[in-house]
Amino acid sequence: MQFTNTHCLSSRNLSWTPRVHRHRLHPPTSAVRLSPISAVVAAPPKPQKTHSMPAEKQQVFKSLENWATENVLPLLKPVKECWQPQNFLPDPALPLEEFNEQVKVLRERTGELPDEYFVVLVGDMITEDALPTYQTMINTLDGVRDETGASLSPWALWTRAWTAEENRHGDLLRTYLYLSGRVDMLMIERTLQYLIGTGMDPGTENNPYLGFVYTSFQERATFVSHGNTARLAKEGGDPVLARICGTIAADEKRHELAYGRIVEKLLEVDPTGAMLAISDMMKKRITMPAHLMFDGQDPRLFEHFSAVAQRIGVYTADDYADILEALIQRWRLEKLEGLTAEGRRAQDFVCGLAPRIRKLQERADERAKKMEPHGVKFSWIFNKEVTL
Numbered sequence: 001m002q003f004t005n006t007h008c009l010s011s012r013n014l015s016w017t018p019r020v021h022r023h024r025l026h027p028p029t030s031a032v033r034l035s036p037i038s039a040v041v042a043a044p045p046k047p048q049k050t051h052s053m054p055a056e057k058q059q060v061f062k063s064l065e066n067w068a069t070e071n072v073l074p075l076l077k078p079v080k081e082c083w084q085p086q087n088f089l090p091d092p093a094l095p096l097e098e099f100n101e102q103v104k105v106l107r108e109r110t111g112e113l114p115d116e117y118f119v120v121l122v123g124d125m126i127t128e129d130a131l132p133t134y135q136t137m138i139n140t141l142d143g144v145r146d147e148t149g150a151s152l153s154p155w156a157l158w159t160r161a162w163t164a165e166e167n168r169h170g171d172l173l174r175t176y177l178y179l180s181g182r183v184d185m186l187m188i189e190r191t192l193q194y195l196i197g198t199g200m201d202p203g204t205e206n207n208p209y210l211g212f213v214y215t216s217f218q219e220r221a222t223f224v225s226h227g228n229t230a231r232l233a234k235e236g237g238d239p240v241l242a243r244i245c246g247t248i249a250a251d252e253k254r255h256e257l258a259y260g261r262i263v264e265k266l267l268e269v270d271p272t273g274a275m276l277a278i279s280d281m282m283k284k285r286i287t288m289p290a291h292l293m294f295d296g297q298d299p300r301l302f303e304h305f306s307a308v309a310q311r312i313g314v315y316t317a318d319d320y321a322d323i324l325e326a327l328i329q330r331w332r333l334e335k336l337e338g339l340t341a342e343g344r345r346a347q348d349f350v351c352g353l354a355p356r357i358r359k360l361q362e363r364a365d366e367r368a369k370k371m372e373p374h375g376v377k378f379s380w381i382f383n384k385e386v387t388l
């Protein structure tokens with residue numbers, strides 16, 4: 001078994017290699033007490049590239065403001081038409097006995113779901129709940145950031161409303177998990193505090209070309225992942241949780257449409273610039289937003305969570321290649337014209353990448369099959385062991 005999210009496609013040798021130790025290992029618990037930085041974050045900072053988009057290209061985004069108002073903002077849902085977490089949860093306004101009854105029914109429904117399912121759902125929930133990090137990341141992007149916190153530029157309007165939509169995802173999953181009684185909320189909350197304190201550097205370099213490629217990919221990844229937790233909840237006997245995950249997945253699909261539309265427009269107005277950005281992000285590999293997660297105990301928590309997600313089919317190496325292929329198709333990259341020689345090389349690289357990823361993954365799977373399965377304890381489920 002290889003870990004989808006722990007592989008690295010090196011830009012130099014184009015090899016798909018296990019990335020087990022590449023994301024920074026977190027300090028052991030003893031170190032957490034010693035270092036002022038590592039007491040609050042899971043990983044010390046590493047060299048980071050900033051402001052890679054030439055200043056004149058900010059004009060591209062200025063010139064697209066009307067376009068964004070007409071083509072991106074309509075993909076937001078009016079608040080009144082949006083679902084809210086409370087639509088799926090026991091109603092605290094009921095008399096206590098009735099509320100308790102609803103919680104009891106919820107616990108009966110979740111009672112049959114396996115521990116490994118909860119590990120993955122917790123990881124997904126923590127990923128959603130680190131939303132301050134993602135809003136920050138988007139607001140680092142030159143030319144599209146929210147300059148005041150209440151800017152009326154369509155880019156800023158989108159980012160705030162997108163954040164507000166996303167905010168419901170973590171809220172709902174967290175409350176549902178809390179009421180299930182199946183997970184250790186204290187350890188989950190601690191993991192989340194570390195994660196938000198640590199942040200992430202997906203390699204987007206304040207560059208909105210890179211940023212929107214990243215978000216296009218990520219929205220699709222979350223759509224796939226929540227879709228799969230929905231399917232497994234249904235199979236495991238909890239139709240309400242299935243509806244919750246399915247409803248969140250539908251939001252992600254709409255978000256993917258929006259970010260994908262922005263990249264599509266960039267490919268139209270600046271084909272080489274956009275093609276190079278796609279290629280750059282794929283060479284770096286799309287990192288998962290929560291790859292620096294740490295619970296204060298397991299220095300390889302993200303790797304272990306990813307392995308369980310891969311094993312139960314919530315997010316796999318195949319999904320990574322599928323997402324890439326879907327984006328290539330959606331952006332019609334194979335037929336893209338008007339590219340410079342450098343742009344064409346980027347096009348060839350990206351369009352030939354998915355089969356190579358699959359082939360390397362097949363080999364990794366073969367190797368993994370020969371390894372003994374082993375168990376890992378997860379603090380999120382009271383240190384119970386789950387097989388990787």
Ligand SMILES: [Fe+2]
Pocket residue numbers: 128166169222252
């Ligand atoms: Fe989300």
Ligand SMILES: [Fe+2]
Pocket residue numbers: 166219222251252255
């Ligand atoms: Fe989303």
